[in-house]
Each structure stands twice: as C-alpha cells, then as structure tokens.
Amino acid sequence: MALELKNVGRTFDGQTAVRNVNLSAGEGEIIGLLGTSGCGKSTLLRAISGLDGNYDGEIRLNGKLVDGVQESAGFIFQEPRLFPWLTVLENVTFGLTGKAGEKEKKGREILRKVGLGDSENLYPKELSGGMAQRVAIARALVTSPEVLLLDEPFSALDAFTKMQLQDLLLDIWKEAGTTMVLVTHDIDEALYLCDRIVILRGRPGEVVHEISVGEPRPRPRGSTRLAELKTDILESLDLSRS
Numbered sequence: 084m085a086l087e088l089k090n091v092g093r094t095f096d097g098q099t100a101v102r103n104v105n106l107s108a109g110e111g112e113i114i115g116l117l118g119t120s121g122c123g124k125s126t127l128l129r130a131i132s133g134l135d136g137n138y139d140g141e142i143r144l145n146g147k148l149v150d151g152v153q154e155s156a157g158f159i160f161q162e163p164r165l166f167p168w169l170t171v172l173e174n175v176t177f178g179l180t181g182k183a184g185e186k187e188k189k190g191r192e193i194l195r196k197v198g199l200g201d202s203e204n205l206y207p208k209e210l211s212g213g214m215a216q217r218v219a220i221a222r223a224l225v226t227s228p229e230v231l232l233l234d235e236p237f238s239a240l241d242a243f244t245k246m247q248l249q250d251l252l253l254d255i256w257k258e259a260g261t262t263m264v265l266v267t268h269d270i271d272e273a274l275y276l277c278d279r280i281v282i283l284r285g286r287p288g289e290v291v292h293e294i295s296v297g298e299p300r301p302r303p304r305g306s307t308r309l310a311e312l313k314t315d316i317l318e319s320l321d322l323s324r325s
C-alpha cells in the first residue's frame with residue numbers, strides 16, 4: 084500500500100476535529116477526500132504529510148510510519164505560496180540540492196511539462212492565478228514525490244483554468260503514476276479525477292461513505308454515470324432534493 088490510515092483522528096485542545104478514519108491508497112491511485120466545510124479534510128492531509136505529528140492512530144506511507152515531514156510527499160495548496168522575490172525557475176528549484184546547472188535543467192524540464200517553458204524568468208507578480216498555480220505544481224513535482232497531497236488546489240481559479248489544470252494533473256499522473264490524495268469541496272472535480280472518493284461528514288468529521296468511480300479516463304464531464312454517482316454523493320451528505 085502506498086498510503087494507509089488506521090483509526091486516525093485529531094483532537095485540538097480537547098475538541099475532536101476528526102476521528103476513526105481508515106483508508107488506504109494503492110500505488111498510483113487518486114483518492115479524493117470530499118466533505119463539507121470543517122469536517123477535517125485539511126487536518127487529515129496535514130497529518131499524512133507529517134506537517135502535524137500530533138494525530139491519533141497510525142499513518143503509513145509506503146509502509147513507513149509517518150512521524151515527521153515526509154520527503155517522499157509533495158504538497159500543493161489552494162494558493163500557490165511562491166516567493167515573490169524569486170523568479171519562476173528559482174521558485175521551482177528552491178528546495179533542490181545539488182549543482183546549480185543540474186537543478187536548473189530539472190526545473191526547466193518540469194516547467195515545460197506544466198506549460199511554462201517560456202516563463203522561467205518571470206516573477207510571481209507577473210503571473211496569472213492559473214500560471215502561478217502551475218508553478219506550484221512544478222515545484223511540488225520537481226522532487227519526483229511518490230505521493231502528491233493536494234489541498235483544494237484549484238478552488239481559487241476560474242472554471243476554465245480549473246478544467247485545464249485538472250487535465251494537466253491527469254497528464255502528470257499518466258506519465259509518472261504518482262499516488263495522489265486530493266482534498267476538495269467540488270464533487271464534479273472529485274468524480275473527474277479520482278479512482279475512489281472518501282466522503283467525510285460531521286463535527287467531529289467521520290467517513291460516512293466511500294465510492295469507487297471505476298470509469299476509464301478521460302471521463303466525459305457530465306456523463307450519465309458521473310451524474311448518478313454525484314446523486315449518490317449528495318445523498319450521503321444529505322444534500323439531495325428530489
């Protein structure tokens with residue numbers, strides 16, 4: 084298993100935010116964590132990444148207990164979090180070690196992959212929101228992570244840019260086979276991208292449902308099958324109206 088959570092929970096100052104989460108992801112699987120605001124999705128992702136070590140239960144990445152920041156994991160947040168004083172290329176290569184020439188070569192290669200081959204000398208203030216998020220994706224990928232953790236990565240973008248970046252993510256997945264955990268509020272996004280969707284609900288948040296999408300990719304957006312699954316998800320969140 085690439086990722087395994089056993090009875091994972093997190094309590095802050097006596098208040099339980101999320102509890103009893105069991106889930107696993109096979110190598111190359113894309114898992115969605117979907118749920119209403121405050122049910123603990125980001126809390127779980129932070130625990131998986133090792134950024135928050137105070138969780139209950141057990142989290143294993145490639146069999147290894149998560150007990151600190153995981154070098155084999157890449158993180159993409161809702162906002163790009165770029166260093167404004169560094170160029171696009173410098174932002175991407177910032178965390179790399181090794182000789183300058185090799186780092187730049189790697190950075191340029193990954194920038195080409197995310198469609199920014201011509202933008203390496205620009206500064207963050209010169210980028211559109213979509214371009215900046217492409218840089219964030221490149222920065223997360225440049226270390227060739229085994230697992231990519233994405234916390235609402237496209238929710239601040241317009242609908243068209245969002246669709247383009249979802250497709251970019253699938254291109255990356257097809258080429259590298261990276262295991263991904265995607266936190267999202269967006270049911271259509273989860274259905275378009277994920278192999279399995281874990282639905283959390285409540286305060287404290289708990290897993291209430293899990294669905295396998297099982298449709299071949301690329302999935303036609305708005306297909307009947309995806310619409311059926313969407314109804315199923317809405318029902319499990321008590322949000323469906325007939």
Ligand SMILES: Nc1ncnc2c1ncn2[C@@H]1O[C@H](COP(=O)(O)OP(=O)(O)OP(=O)(O)O)[C@@H](O)[C@H]1O
Binds near residue numbers: 118121123124126
């Ligand atoms: N560092 C913290 N200290 C105290 N409480 C926290 C902390 N981080 C999260 N919480 C609480 O844990 C609960 C879950 O928060 P979390 O951000 O994980 O939810 P979420 O499902 O990601 O929400 P959203 O979709 O709105 O981002 C919330 O009640 C939140 O206030």
